[in-house]
Amino acid sequence: MAQAAAPEAPARRLKLVCPAGTPPALKIAVDQGADDVYLGFKDETNARNFAGLNFDERSLREGIDYAHRKGAQVLLALNTFPQPATWRKWQSAVDRAAALGVDAIIVADTGLLAYASRTHPALRLHLSVQGSATSHEAINFHHERFGIRRAVLPRVLSVEQAEKVVSRTPVEIEVFGFGSLSIMVEGRCALSSYATGESPNTHGGCSPARAVRWQETPRGLESRLGGVLIDRFAAADHPGYPTLCRGRFVVNGDTYYPFEEPTSLNTLELLPRLQAMGVAAIKIEGRQRSPVYVQTVTRVWREAIDACARERERFRVRPAWQEALAGISEGRQCTLGAYHRPWK
Amino acid sequence: MTAPMKLALGPLLYFWPRESVLDFYAEAAAWPVDTVYLGETVCPRRRELRLEDWLAIGESLAARGKEVVLSTYELIESDADLRTMHAVADNGAFRVEANDMAAVRALAGRMPFVAGPFLNVYNAATLAVLADLGASRWVTPVELSREGVAAVAAEAPAGIETEVFAWGRLPLAVSARCFTARYYDLTKDHCELRCIGHPEGLAVDTQDGKPFLVLNGVQTQSASPQSLAGDLGGARAAGVTHLRLSPQPHGTGEVAAVFRAAADGALSPGEASARLAKLHAVPACDGYWRGTAGIAPAQAGHA
Structure with a gap:
């Protein structure tokens, strides 16, 4: 002690x-x-x-x-x-x-x-x-x-x-x-397991690396988590790790960060x-x-x-x-x- | 033989105008649901109905033979939130669903309560603690698989009821931030209660056009409804006593009718799933139940 x-x-x-x-x-x-x-x-x-x-x-x-x-x-x-x-x-x-x-x-x-x-x-x-x-x-x-x-x-x-x-x-x-x-209340977020089967509550990690895929496409570099498109980056962007709540998604035609920016x-x-x-x-x-x-x-x-x-x-x-x-x-x-x- | 599984109408997760809420529960009185959960669980700023109003709805439903349960907030932040939670806990008329440990503390040893889905009951040891404090039913966390539910239920103290989220968009996360206000570039304290204009929340699609999530104020839901209609036999075998159906603005009565028929064996899993599919634009999921990613498409009629 x-x-x-x-x-x-x-x-x-x-x-x-x-x-x-x-x-x-x-x-x-x-x-x-x-x-x-x-x-x-x-x-x-x-x-x-x-x-x-x-x-x-x-x-x-x-x-x-x-x-x-x-x-x-x-x-x-x-x-x-x-x-x-x-x-x-x-x-x-x-x-x-x-x-x-x-x-x-x-x-x-x-x-x-x-x-x-x-x-x-x-x-x-x-x-x-x-x-x-x-x-x-x-x-x-x-x-x-x-x-x-x-x-x-x-x-x-x-x-x-x-x-x-x-x-x-x-x-x-x-x-x-x-x-x-963390934008969600800790212990109360299952977004990660919804997409990947693993969450902080159950497996001790959010957006696990094994579920991450990066792919160059004609529309830019795409990051996916459990197959779900999390973000798409132009050449000038700094691609971030595809943590689910930091992704860019589409709401009523607007593409933005619905939860938070990194x-x-x-x-x-x-x-x-x-x-x-x-x-x-x-x-x-x-x-x-x-x-x-x-x-x-x-x-x-x-x-x-x-x-x-x-x-x-x-x-x-x-x-x-x-x-x-x-x-x-x-x-x-x-x-x-x-x-x-x-x-x- | 064990008793037939009961149907429970979960708490209304969206913000609807007062008249819509009253109409919804007036209709629900005629639906084949055994239990109705009432009250605001998502956002303390939603005040179209006061506790007195919920109690009045509860009394009319109870008069029609429904078991009525009042639910507490899933996130408590302020003193006002605590006061509301205590008012619900002390309502004196109906059983209470506790959705955080402050509510458990308020109810412990005083009266039987329902351990809500946000208490994170992932194992029998946790359920034993809550049962010891007076929980008479537990609602499983959405992430818990059929095998997990069965294992916890098998070790549960005698008489404890087990409720699973059987139909509807999954409440996946809660935040102190309001994502509906964020969409409108408003601050939370000046949100203008914009979510009242979105009776089913705001759809969040991926950039390649796939429905993914739903913004419901401070709560985030799945875009796919989870459906256990394909495996009600498995649910029953796992020890499930109550099937929770989550309110939507349209078709909830039909959902209840389908689940009643399916639970009674009058509809096959495949038929039940086919009828439910017509009620929702996004195909159903049941991955959590099968121990995989929650978003995985529902397997109608799997054994």
């Missing part, structure tokens, strides 16, 4: 929770000052079940050891929904997590939360964003029934709504600070507000991203959170931070997402 308790740290300093898709990313995140790193096993028990990502037992043991020596905590994501045929695999993943000594597991499935709280009462439980708890009452339900200690807020609430949630629950609240933006979430400028309202932790999305991404984003957010703790309302976002983050954003365009709602 974190022996290096920081006595001078302000009581409310935000924790920085960083993605560790691979062992190198874990080391980089810890070295750059992450308070928590989150990761998953190499299978569909977590929502970033991608080839080449995640940890087996040995690398997880080494990762935990490395993080703990440097005072960081390791959170294991078990945030997909086990189905009858695979229930035992998830159950065993909870048991392995407890045996390996992770600091918390991040869980979405109600049955799995019940199992973990009953079987491993000492294991700290975080409610995953996939648990779709969008109100303090939903969060308190999980607290009362399963003793969750932290909840990750879905990326759909405004700052005002998030503030109300924080003030009405004993559960620590973690919010997304940076990364890819953008990234970046809430640096909200830091003083998030800190003042009592948010416990800021989550950085991107276990599927490169070590360079993890390095940049962890370094910038560490500096920013520390500056915010010192400067409070005098805190200003440094242009160099925004520049560094812009260089690693998807779509190269950052927004405040639901926190500030230009579309409201």
